Each structure stands twice: as C-alpha cells, then as structure tokens.
Amino acid sequence: MGSVGTSVASAEQDELSQRLSRLRDQI
C-alpha cells in the first residue's frame, strides 16, 4: 500500500476510534 493508501486507512481507523470513544463517553 502506498503512502496515500496508508493515510486513508489510518484516517478511517481514527474515525472509528473516535466514534467508539464518543459511544463510551456517554455511557
């Protein structure tokens, strides 16, 4: 995977982590 592909993957991963912590925040 090239550097563009890598950044897209990590951005998507970050988004998932953020959604998870938002979900956990309100618990």
Place this chain on the structure above:
Amino acid sequence: MALPPQLKAIQHYLRTAQEHEKRDPVVAYYCRLYAMQTGMKLDSKTPECRKFLVKLMDQLETMKKDLSDNESITQEVVGNAHLENYALKMFLYADNEDRAGQFHKNMVKSFYTSSLLLDVISVFGELSEENIQHRKYARWKATYIHNCLKNGETPQ
C-alpha cells in the same frame, strides 16, 4: 454481513447479542460493544474488517439512540450491575441443574453464555477475582459436560 476470518474470535459475542436482541437489548448492546472493542484490536486495518466494524459501529449507535432512556445504557454503573446480575443468574441456573444431576444442552449453553457475559463485563474495567473464577469454572463446566453428552458419558 459475513464475518471476516480475522475477526472470528468475536463471533460468539455477536451471536449472543443476536439471541438477546428482543429478550434483553441491554445485554445485546454490551455484547456488541465488547465485540467492537475486541474487533478493533484484532484488525481494523484491512478493508474487509474495516467495512465490517463500521457496520457494527452503525448498529451500536442506532441501538444507543433507541435505548437512550434506559439507565443501563446511559450510566456505566447501572449497566455493569445489569450485566453482572444477568450473567450470575445464568450461571446459577446452570449450576443448580448441575448439582441436581440434570445434564442437558440448555445448561451447557447457560454455563457457556455466562462465561461470555463475564468477558463482556470487562468493558467496564478490570474483572473482580470472583468474576474471573466464575468465568473459569463456567467455561470448564460447559466444555466438560458438552463432551460428556457428546460421548454418551455421565458427568461426575
């Protein structure tokens, strides 16, 4: 949606969630939350896993919205107690059957599900020593009795 092989370890939690969808949505929610957290640790990089986890996250967000008036969802301490009570109830049912010498598939499943739910409780923090022991015992009993029933032997 098919579960990618890399996420095979979360399949039992997702199945337990599905089985509790109507019976106890709080249990279903926390099983999925545990599966989500574990799945992200296992593999959130490959496209098939990401796609699966995004879908699971969508489902969790929808459930959370639908259950927004339920204190077991909005307050961690209440949710923890709910899950713990439920897991213990299931454990006690199986344990009573065991002590009464009533061995059947349903009690094996109850032992196994209680051990899965004790895993799920770890979303609230480290498990107590008592819960760790219950989990170990329930998993061992489920495997042992399952094997006995399969081989036509009487559990001791």
